[in-house]
Structure formats: structure tokens, C-alpha cells
Amino acid sequence: MNAILKKYKVTTLSEFIIERQADFPYATGEFTRLLHHISVAAKIVNRSINKAGLADILGTIGTVNVQGEEQRKLDYIANELFINSLKNSTECCGVASEENDEIVNFEDEMSREGKYIVCMDPLDGSANLDSNVSVGTIFSIYRRISPRGEKAVLEDFLQEGQKQVCAGYIIYGSSTMLVYTTGKGVYGFTLDPSIGEFCLSHNGIETPKSGKIYSVNEGNYKSFPTGIKRYIDYCKEESPATNRPYSARYIGSLVSDFHRNLLYGGIFLYPQTHSKPEGKLRLIYECNPIAFLAEQAGGKASTGTKRILEIKPTSLHQRIPFMVGSYRLVKKAEEFMQEASVNQG
Numbered sequence: 001m002n003a004i005l006k007k008y009k010v011t012t013l014s015e016f017i018i019e020r021q022a023d024f025p026y027a028t029g030e031f032t033r034l035l036h037h038i039s040v041a042a043k044i045v046n047r048s049i050n051k052a053g054l055a056d057i058l059g060t061i062g063t064v065n066v067q068g069e070e071q072r073k074l075d076y077i078a079n080e081l082f083i084n085s086l087k088n089s090t091e092c093c094g095v096a097s098e099e100n101d102e103i104v105n106f107e108d109e110m111s112r113e114g115k116y117i118v119c120m121d122p123l124d125g126s127a128n129l130d131s132n133v134s135v136g137t138i139f140s141i142y143r144r145i146s147p148r149g150e151k152a153v154l155e156d157f158l159q160e161g162q163k164q165v166c167a168g169y170i171i172y173g174s175s176t177m178l179v180y181t182t183g184k185g186v187y188g189f190t191l192d193p194s195i196g197e198f199c200l201s202h203n204g205i206e207t208p209k210s211g212k213i214y215s216v217n218e219g220n221y222k223s224f225p226t227g228i229k230r231y232i233d234y235c236k237e238e239s240p241a242t243n244r245p246y247s248a249r250y251i252g253s254l255v256s257d258f259h260r261n262l263l264y265g266g267i268f269l270y271p272q273t274h275s276k277p278e279g280k281l282r283l284i285y286e287c288n289p290i291a292f293l294a295e296q297a298g299g300k301a302s303t304g305t306k307r308i309l310e311i312k313p314t315s316l317h318q319r320i321p322f323m324v325g326s327y328r329l330v331k332k333a334e335e336f337m338q339e340a341s342v343n344q345g
């Protein structure tokens, strides 16, 4: 291709996943179709978010989800759109979502034959919506354990994070991006609104091994475990040799905080607090997918003492303390946790 035409060459997400299908063990096109349907739902949700202020879809609907959190109109809309799209793919037999107390089973014959299940947070950080701050969708795909042709069962959703076949997020930010991994690197696609396609923009994302951003809701400082308090103090200390003090950056949208740190290098923490003794973030549809992406980009994800991807979930909406980001920063935070437990122990 000559130099002028090269400038116009784009690789769409659909092209990319078809090209990469061969990387995927026993690929039959089913997974490709599933991911395509996720990207279609993402475009529709993106459209709704973009016009939220005009379409009277900001604010709450007066109900709370199983975690006792107020549901917003867009939480509800995004959840319905993703669930419908996954159902239409006919490759997915059931979904676990932040917005549904129980698993959602797809009862039609084709979906029951589907070999995948999906865990998702349809609109993460939605408390930020009314002030026009970036939000995201997080998704995670597993092969089912239950036999094809039957209804999905809880055990299909309670698999260790290391069994994920794909994880990703959509960030509805200054531009809209879809970032995903199937265990062979991390790829980012930016939505080009003029052609309505996600186009490859970040080919093989590798996160810096170190960085100088720490992201945590420091308002909770007093109720953090000692190891975390000491680590935060360390982040603020002056040490030109180790690039400290680090910069504090916290949006309050996991996807946006993680995405920034993924590109620039940094650490995100949501530890246990007095009011949230298990932490706030949910293992199966927030921490596991983000942890898979982080590791695939060369980063690290942990509770502070354990690798996230090795934890066997015990319930759908289980919460877990979470730290994720650049390898050396997470390792250092773990060392502070370890040291504090030895001193206390």
C-alpha cells in the first residue's frame, strides 16, 4: 500500500477478532460472535450516555440493588441493553450482573447450547454520571462448567479469575474505548463516531513497570489497615531517587482510574475499611477482569496478601480488598502489608 493510503488504513474490532480467532484454542467463531455483540451493546450504551442530559435519563429510579446501592436510570438501561445483546448472540447461556441479585439464565434453546457465561458491571462509577465524569462497563467471559443444553448454574460463575477466557472494559470518556484481553496481550480500540466502529488504536498495551500515580479514596485513610496507611505515607514522602512524592489521582470510577494508570504507570487501591470490612469492589465482575487485564499488560493485582486471579469466589456479589497497577508499585504495597502483619502478629 502506498504511503498516502496507509494513513487511511484502519483495523476494526470485528476484523481484528476474526484475524485473531486462530490464536484462540478450539476457535469456532462462537467467541468472535459474543465479543461482537458486546461491542454492539457498548455502542448503544455510549449513545445513551452521550445524550443523557438531554434525554431525561440522569438521576435515580428509586430502587436499590442487592448491594443496597441506589440504581440510576442509566444503570438500568445499560444492564438491559447488555443483557439483550448477550441473549441475541445466542453464544451465552447466562449472565451475572451487578444489577441483578441472581444469575440471569437465557432459557431459549440456542442460548442454552451456548458455551460461555458473562459476568459484568454494566455501568461502573455511575454515581459520577450526573456530573459528566467518565464511567465504564466491565466484562468477563468464562467457559461454562455445566453441560451445554442445560441451564447455567451458580458454579459456572464462581470460577477462579485465572479461568477467564476474555476480560475487558469500555470506557465512556473524552473518547470511547474498548480494551480487552484473551490472555495474549491487551488491545485497545477507540470508537470512531463518524463510521460507528471501534478501531485499533492501542496495539499490545504494556503498562510501565513502575509509575508515580497513586489512586485511592484517601478520605477513608483513618480506617485503612496499618500496612496501607504506611504505604500511602510512603507515596507522599520525598525521595528524588524513587520519584516520590507520587501524584494523587482519584476519579472514583474504577475503569477510568485503572485506564489512566495502565497507560501512565501507577497503583489503584480500594482496601478494607471499618464500614466495608471486605473492601468495596466485587470480585467476579470488577476485580477479576481488571486483574486479568493488568497481568496481561505486565502489571499486578492483589488483595494485599493474595493474587486476585487465584481466589475461588464463594458468592456472586462477593467483595474483596483490591490493589492493582504497575508491578513494582503493587509489590511494594504488598510488602508494607506483609511488614505490618509481622509487626502486629
Ligand code: AHM
Pocket: 069, 098, 121, 123, 124, 125, 126, 127, 217, 252, 253, 254, 255, 270, 280
Ligand atoms: P459502582 O459499581 O456502584 O459504580 O461502584 C464502584 C465504584 C468504582 O468505580 C470506584 O472505584 C469506587 O466505586 C469508588 O468508591 P468510593 O466512592 O467509595 O471511593
Ligand code: MG
Pocket: 098, 121, 123, 124, 125, 286
Ligand atoms: Mg462497579
